[in-house]
Amino acid sequence: MTAELPAATASRLDWHVASVTDVRRETARTCSIVLDVPQWPGHRAGQHVDVRLVADDGYQAQRSYSIASPPEDASLVLTVERIDDGEVSPYLCDVLQAHDGLELRGPIGGYFVWDIAEGGPLLLVAGGSGVVPLAAMLRHRAHAAASVRASVPAHLLYSARTWDDIIYRDDLEQLAKFSDVTVAFTITREAPSDWRGYRRRIDRAMLEEIGWPPSATPRAYVCGPTPLVESVATLLVEIGHDPARVRTERFGPTG
Amino acid sequence: MRVEEMRLDGNAAAGALREIFAHDMTTALVTCAGCARASPMGVLMNYGGPMGVILRCPHCDTVMLRIVSTPGGRYMDASGSSVMLIPERPT
Structure with a gap:
């Protein structure tokens, strides 16, 4: 381990717009979203991101999703469980598609991580x-x-x-x-x-x-x-x- | 849904904590003002919802930290935490 704080925990937590490159079904109730995140600072296995959806009238809904991809991969992958009456997950699994933007912040968390x-x-x-x-x-x-x-x-x-x-x-x-x-x-x-x-x-x-x-x-x-x-x-x-x-x-x- | 399924832990509050603190706080060791036992923030019991975060001691149930977001700003009540040790490096 280096003596420096990884960028993953020391930088300010700002919202960024990631670009969706793929949405794929994993099981009947889950999907994975493949993202290209500009200036992604890197993450540690176990960390999560917060995802935010904003409606036209300004209403916001925010959820946390764990990162499925390892730090070594170029793309960031989130896996989402689709809750039928949910506000966010049906949109992510059913509506979101490649080339859409998705607002997120992260990586977040330092306790449930493993290197x-x-x-x-x-x-x-x-x-x-x-x-x-x-x-x-x-x-x-x-x-x-x-x-x-x-x-x-x-x-x-x-x-x-x-x-x-x-x-x-x-x-x-x-x-x-x-x-x-x-x-x-x-x-x-x-x-x-x-x-x-x-x-x-x-x-x-x-x-x-x-x-x-x-x-x-x-x-x-x-x-x-x-x-x-x-x-x-x-x-x-x-x-x-x-x-x-x-x-x-x-x-x-x-x- | 069972009530216990609604209770999460401090990991789920990591984003809300990072809005206030400069570092990840889930590894911070927090001492309960009620029972004097110390726990990593990530293991505190989290009864938060859309309004904010309520973190309780996993040993004695004392409310150790509350964060509530309002249009005018955030309230943070840490009167249930006597000491927070924020590690120099993530563990």
């Missing part, structure tokens, strides 16, 4: 769209040299309602081809008939199977809906993990 220099092992636990900042961490990790990656093995445990609700499923399965990355899904509602994986909410037994033993002193990142995050964080501490190495981010259903 490969911080080391591991890495234990990532996601519920629903909480996988977004954790995917940025895995993608950031994948950019490191093989020798560095070998010293930072990673396990992801990801809880989704159905097989089709798993965001970045193909990408995660690609990342899991690295020998030092394990990706495990648990499906809490309808699973395919040939599904052999977990079929329940994340519990202590699952965290003991997928997680690292406390003696490995993993860095844990837990992100998802508040009940899942609080349950998982409590279980990890009960298992014996150091609370100071368990970082959490709660995602709310703000649309």
Whole structure:
């Protein structure tokens, strides 16, 4: 780590207009927005941006979305969960298209972030769209040299309602081809008939199977809906993990 | 929707805090004026909404920080926080 503050945390937080280069559907309920942001100062895996929509009459609606792309990529990618009666997310997923502008500020946040220099092992636990900042961490990790990656093995445990609700499923399965990355899904509602994986909410037994033993002193990142995050964080501490190495981010259903 | 799903954490207040502070505040270590325990700002319980931010101590529920935006400016009440340690570098 350098002694200087990264630009990502030291600059003033101003609104900028980013240019949309693509909007792609990830699952039935989520989409990813690919952006070109002029003068983007760079970000750290786990950070988010604030997005602002302004109506003709001046009414403003603002939401936070996690950054899905790793710091190494030229484009900034946000993944948005579409809430049916939301004010912002239906516009982002259904109306926004390439060449549109989108007002945003960021990157924001410094607590729920991970750089490969911080080391591991890495234990990532996601519920629903909480996988977004954790995917940025895995993608950031994948950019490191093989020798560095070998010293930072990673396990992801990801809880989704159905097989089709798993965001970045193909990408995660690609990342899991690295020998030092394990990706495990648990499906809490309808699973395919040939599904052999977990079929329940994340519990202590699952965290003991997928997680690292406390003696490995993993860095844990837990992100998802508040009940899942609080349950998982409590279980990890009960298992014996150091609370100071368990970082959490709660995602709310703000649309 | 369950009430607990509406409760987020200090990470979600990072943008509102950056409107006031020069640095990211989610890693700042904040000591509760109620129970004297210190927590990173990112783990405080956030009951905020469109009006602003209400951050409570995760140990004792004391309201540690309130920010309310009004047309005339922002009110910030930090009387529930006795000390804030803002790290020199992000951790």
